[in-house]
Amino acid sequence: MLKSVLKYLFSTLLAASLLYWAFAASHLEWEDIYRTFLQANYRWVSVAIIISLLSHWLRALRWEQLLESLSYQPGQLRTLSAVLIGYFANFIVPRMGEVSRCGSLQKTADIPFEKSFGTVITERIIDLLGLVGIVGITFLVEWKPIQAFLFPHTETPPLSLIAGLIVIALIGLITLWFTKDFILAKWEVLSKSSKVGQILSGWIDGIISIKGVKKPGLFLLYTAAIWLAYFLNAYTLLLAFNSTENLGLAAGLSILVMGTFGMATPTQGGIGAYHSLVASTLVLYQIDIKEATALATFFHGTQMATILLFGGISFILTLFLPKKINRVNS
Template identity: 85%
Template structure:
């Protein structure tokens, strides 16, 4: 209990410190934020909110595919509500989103927590691969300005560094190959002889559920569509302001990448880190730092308000949803 309180206090202090730093370095005042609110084009903001909700719905559909591969069919309402509740929880306690969404499905659809948690880990791995691809595309599209801004004296990474990383990766793969029988034997003993092993086994069942997805092409389409929706959300928010409406697709791509990194920090909903990273990106595209920070605050506030509203509604909805027995348990 004390450990959890300390972690929460640390994340809150970190969020407050990062937010204070972002505001102080740009000399942003509350009146600047108010003026940003006044000058926003709320038609584009509304479109951005709708796109954001569509991205969450696509995530729920993709998650359903992983759950279905384990013979669980919770239904779109329960899955979508669980996804929104997960995002809602992340704005309250960092890294609680995954636990909350799995707990929601355990309550409303009787799906074992460790099974659904394993599928969430799979989702995170897929998302990480997607982010890597997105970062690669961003560097290809914007390499020259990024290089001049971040690496003014460097053309490419040293060849020795690249070769060293490749060699280390190959050594790791070879080591795993020659020790796989020993690892499998130890794992079988652990998964049968201890509670921890059984929990880990449930996680692994969920993680490898991706190999049993019935329509892998559709899973890939959902994955791409989620990132496209994230990109369109960033782009439409840029269109909502006179100072950023002409920045273009490449700027939206850069903002999406940096905003994603910001949201991944161990603070409530990426507070502070998102503001600083997105503001720095907008400054890179020639928007004054004070205005850039105000825009970043608006972008984040739009996401936060959307999640708190619809996540709160979803939480209330789950209190009244009857429990739906999973197909595995009802056979």
């Protein structure tokens, strides 16, 4: 209990410190934020919110495919509510989103927590691969401004270092291959003889659920559509302001990448880190630092308001949803 309290206090202090630093470094005042909210084109903001909700729905559809491969069919309403509750929880307690969404499905759809959590791990791995791809595209499209701003003195690593890392990786893979039978035997004993082993076994069942996805092409389509929706959300918010409406698609891509990194920090909803990273990115496109920080605050505030509203509604809804016994082939 004390450890959880200390972690929460740390994340809160970190968020407050990063936010204060972002505001102080840009000399941003509340009047600047208020003026930014008045200047926004709320038609584009409304479109951005709709796109954001669409991305959450697409994520729920993709998650359903993983759950279905384990013979569970919670239904779109329960799955979407769980996704929104997860995002809602992240704005309250960092890293609680995954736990909350799995707990929600355990309550409303009778899906074992450890198995749904395993599918969430799979989702995170897929998302990480998608982010790596988006970062690669962004660096190719916008390498010069990014390199000048973030890595002004970067040099290509020596070939000896690259070769050494490749050799180490190969040795590790070869070692795993020759010891796989021993590892599997030990794992079988552990998974049957201890509670921890059973929990880990459930996680692994969830993680490898991707092997049983019935329509892998549709799964990949959902994944691409999720990232496209994230990009369109970022780009549409740029269209909501006169100073950023002409920055172009590449700027939207840069905002998406840096905003994603900001949201991944161990603070409530990426507070502070998102503001700093997105503001710094806007500076690359000749936006004054004060205005850039105000815009980043608006972008983050829009996302936060959307999640808190619809996540809160979803939480209330789950209180009244009857538990669905949904195992298919049971």
